[in-house]
Amino acid sequence: MLPRPPHYRRLPPHAALQAHRQGRHHLQRPRARRARPRPLRLDPEGTYLISGGLSGLGAHTARTLVRHGARHLALVSRRGHEAPEAPGLLEELRTQGAQATAHTADVSDPHTMQPLLEQLQAGPHPLRGVIHAAMHIDDHPLTELTDDQLHAIIAPKWGGALQLNAACPRTDFVVYSSISATAGFMHQAGYAAANLTMEALVRARRAAGRPGTFMIWGAIDRVGYVARNQLTGALTSMGAAPVDPDDALDALAGHLSNGSEGSAFGRVDWHRLGAVCPSLASPRFAAVRPPEIAGDEWHLEAVRRRLATATPPEALALIEDMLAAVISETLHLPPEDIDRNRPLQQYGMDSLLAMEVLARFRVYIDQDVPIMELLHTDGTIHGIAETMLPHVLRRVHTNATSTLPQPRPDDAADPAAE
Numbered sequence: 001m002l003p004r005p006p007h008y009r010r011l012p013p014h015a016a017l018q019a020h021r022q023g024r025h026h027l028q029r030p031r032a033r034r035a036r037p038r039p040l041r042l043d044p045e046g047t048y049l050i051s052g053g054l055s056g057l058g059a060h061t062a063r064t065l066v067r068h069g070a071r072h073l074a075l076v077s078r079r080g081h082e083a084p085e086a087p088g089l090l091e092e093l094r095t096q097g098a099q100a101t102a103h104t105a106d107v108s109d110p111h112t113m114q115p116l117l118e119q120l121q122a123g124p125h126p127l128r129g130v131i132h133a134a135m136h137i138d139d140h141p142l143t144e145l146t147d148d149q150l151h152a153i154i155a156p157k158w159g160g161a162l163q164l165n166a167a168c169p170r171t172d173f174v175v176y177s178s179i180s181a182t183a184g185f186m187h188q189a190g191y192a193a194a195n196l197t198m199e200a201l202v203r204a205r206r207a208a209g210r211p212g213t214f215m216i217w218g219a220i221d222r223v224g225y226v227a228r229n230q231l232t233g234a235l236t237s238m239g240a241a242p243v244d245p246d247d248a249l250d251a252l253a254g255h256l257s258n259g260s261e262g263s264a265f266g267r268v269d270w271h272r273l274g275a276v277c278p279s280l281a282s283p284r285f286a287a288v289r290p291p292e293i294a295g296d297e298w299h300l301e302a303v304r305r306r307l308a309t310a311t312p313p314e315a316l317a318l319i320e321d322m323l324a325a326v327i328s329e330t331l332h333l334p335p336e337d338i339d340r341n342r343p344l345q346q347y348g349m350d351s352l353l354a355m356e357v358l359a360r361f362r363v364y365i366d367q368d369v370p371i372m373e374l375l376h377t378d379g380t381i382h383g384i385a386e387t388m389l390p391h392v393l394r395r396v397h398t399n400a401t402s403t404l405p406q407p408r409p410d411d412a413a414d415p416a417a418e
């Protein structure tokens with residue numbers, strides 16, 4: 001389970017300024033806070049609208065709301081009644097004592113949403129809460145996304161959130177976000193943007209005294225996109241093993257009853273996920289990253305220290321060692337079986353695996369190396385390390401502070417000076 005996001009104590013401006021002058025950080029370190037959740041009681045007289053509520057996690061959310069007392073549900077999706085799960089779901093909810101209706105609407109389209117929202121508000125069971133779960137995913141590197149593809153990804157989440165926000169200023173307002181946005185999964189930049197803007201919208205609502213909550217989900221098992229596309233194995237090996245949707249929605253219920261701004265629920269292997277999401281090495285994750293990662297042989301600071309005092313040949317050997325470690329993990333080969341002077345293509349390294357190696361390597365060195373330069377290497381670990389060396393050393397020495405030891409002089413030519 002992801003730790004809850006840190007709780008910061010907000011200081012009044014004068015105290016913050018004073019703290020700043022005294023060199024203290026005006027945000028205090030997060031303190032663990034575990035409150036026993038109160039049972040969630042929903043209003044049986046109000047209507048709860050779920051966008052994307054006729055399939056996947058949205059449909060499972062409908063079941064959960066009914067378990068917690070909701071009796072009127074409006075489930076919205078573009079296919080509406082035509083969604084494959086719709087008839088079974090509506091019947092199931094009916095047998096549990098709830099009246100659920102399917103609505104055919106694009107949540108981002110004001111022409112269909114406004115009349116629907118007005119109709120629900122004017123009905124005998126006015127809107128009491130909104131869960132915004134609609135989504136569209138289309139993974140590509142950002143540079144390859146067309147405007148149409150980007151729009152299709154962003155519109156259901158952000159466009160939908162805007163429609164619901166405008167029409168429901170005072171109702172409970174929950175948006176579903178994703179760990180992909182928090183961690184920065186490659187090829188999901190549009191999805192990340194849509195999720196993060198929704199989280200910002202929730203913060204803005206709360207700042208204006210309105211209800212709002214975001215829930216950041218890790219991968220979900222059994223229902224929804226991951227299960228449907230058989231991504232469980234791939235996500236587990238990336239470090240984001242899916243969780244059972246019942247556990248996830250129990251967590252949501254607890255979170256809603258506590259009324260906090262946002263929460264995250266998922267199962268994360270920080271080592272693995274950090275290898276493919278370099279941003280997890282950044283300081284903003286320090287409060288949630290497990291301490292043992294700091295003891296990692298290849299932890300960023302440890303690597304920097306070793307590089308800062310290394311002679312150029314030592315630095316080159318260190319980078320070769322790091323590359324060999326990453327490549328052996330990626331190719332599932334013992335490091336000693338990888339000849340550093342043999343082209344990696346001969347070990348089955350393709351362009352996708354090469355991208356994964358680069359992403360993992362960035363975690364160790366916190367530095368991009370221009371792809372075009374890498375394409376001109378001979379494709380061996382030795383050749384790649386030689387190309388990376390000047391970039392890595394430049395980064396290390398740019399970042400050198402008084403806490404880092406100074407580099408030792410060496411007679412050998414300094415590749416960083418090339």
Ligand SMILES: NC(=O)c1ccc[n+]([C@@H]2O[C@H](COP(=O)([O-])OP(=O)(O)OC[C@H]3O[C@@H](n4cnc5c(N)ncnc54)[C@H](OP(=O)(O)O)[C@@H]3O)[C@@H](O)[C@H]2O)c1
Nearest residue numbers: 052056057077078079106107133134135156217220224225
């Ligand atoms: N599944 C996971 O592992 C996971 C992980 C992290 C976060 N989440 C979040 O959880 C939510 C649900 O995910 P899921 O896996 O259950 O997705 P899903 O099974 O693909 O369901 C998404 C739903 O959104 C509806 N939808 C798409 N565009 C819409 C639009 N413009 N207007 C109205 N409805 C629209 C789709 O129905 P129509 O095609 O009929 O419109 C579909 O019912 C998403 O917000 C997602 O970001 C899921």
